[in-house]
Amino acid sequence: MTGALSSPPRTDITGQLGYAAGDQRNFFRPESEAELQAKGRRARRRHTTMVWVGRVALAVVVLGGWQLFTELGWVDRFFFGQPSGVWDSLVHLFTVGTAFGSIWANLWVTVQEALLGFAVGTLAGMVIGILLGSNRYLAEVCGPYIKIINAIPRIVLGSIFIVAFGLGMPAKVLLAAVLVFFAVFFNAFQGVREVDQNLVSNVRVLGASPMQVAWHVTIPSAMTWIIASLHTAFGFAIIGALVAEVLGAQQGIGLIISQAQGSFDPNTVFACMVIIAVFTLVAEYLISMLERQVLKWRPPVRSEASSI
């Protein structure tokens, strides 16, 4: 049946056009290495182009739809903003500035808070995580308290910090650090627990002291887990700094956001989101570079999720 369907047209084309015969010869000829490589390159290039076409199309549909619907009045631009409005507002932020100084000064304040909080939280999370991970007694004593603190909606601590430390930077750094701490702590703790016991026995037999076991085995092994947590942890640092600024501040992106909210200006809120998103992407890139540098011993990851 299939033979009857497929073979007559082929002979037909061969007879008429004359190139299919050559094509068939090509088909049976062994492929040279160069040809195969060229083919692979072409396929890859085509794939990359298609992916980018898809990406641009998606952005056009979403942003264009938003612009269109607000333009047509199906969605109220007064409440939901508008892409062109967001752009204007961005231009305004960067050229005219804000009521609290230039956008750069405000961004710098937020960035400082987030980075400091990130550093403090990461350091504390690593140290305490590794400590509790390697000491069963400490872990059992502190375990329930850590669970309790983890169950608290910690974002609310922001209010307390602002009452306690005022509108300055310390309250923001502290809230960011608290959020970061738990993300890093649990990973560091788990990382230490997952250490290959054979490796520990091995270095102990070779005469390693407890400090040497920590230095050669426990810490490097936990590092994989800790670095993996830094991506989420950095997100938490930004959230901590912004929320604390919204709760009360003298300068910062969070303050601009809360002011814009007060004056029914969704475009400026979106503009601030864009600014923070750009900053986060840059930081994310730097963390990925650090990850590659520190974890270059790892076999290449096969998971598809990592390519996103």
Add this chain to the structure above:
Amino acid sequence: MGDTRATAGPVADTTGEAARIDIVGLTKRFLTPKGQTFTAIRDVTLTVEPGQFCAIVGPTGCGKSTTLAQVSGLEKPSAGSVSVGGRIVEGITQGVSYMFQADSLFPWKTVLSNVMVGPVLTGTPKKEATVLALDWLRRVGLAGFEDRYPHQLSGGMRKRVAMAAALINRPRILLMDEPFGALDVQTKAIMQTELLQLWEESRPSVLFITHDLDEAVALSDRVVIMTSSPGTVKDVFDIDLPRPRGDVQQIRHEGRFLELQGQIWESLREEVDRAYAQTAAVAA
């Protein structure tokens, strides 16, 4: 089993009495999570002469690894004693290297750093340790692979790194817990031959755990059969195949090898059957 000491293997005594292992009446009990005690090994008495290659064979779960852990000093005996070089083991025994079935290489260290760990831990200056490690890598045929990471090597190459790392400190005692268990048959044979060559150079005493009877007979001077759980020494066979043994693949076809292997299998089979019945009963 008291006569084991008298029947010393044909050994060139280069390491001296310091490498003698005396295990006397060794018993190890563990507490199970349910709070019951479990006897892993019972009254094990065994002597490894200095420079002797001794294999321990026994059914799964008979406490072979437990015995090794007592010798290294990683665990404390419940009763009986282990002495190394005439001194009772308390805490980590000096001059011991361990090789496990898993690679137990540091995945985050390069091949060179992996081999260097031993000397570095004992306080050798980094420069000397590097020179030493490079020399050992050459000996195991991995010159040029210094900067690779373990995941970039094949299973056999990883074993070579582990062997270099285990031997670099010139241990008087080498404890090997099914080191070649996870390798394919061809690689295993190659690694066995290489291990014998390296061992001939410095002649540490070896306690070698394996499931593989062929491996035990081909490599050792003495094969110890352990009973099923709780493990104790059932039989001791002295292997009088001449040394150096050369290619492990060749020995397997020799008449004397087959004869010994047959005898030992007779002794082992009973225990394997019993261990199988035990696990079947537990599962039922």
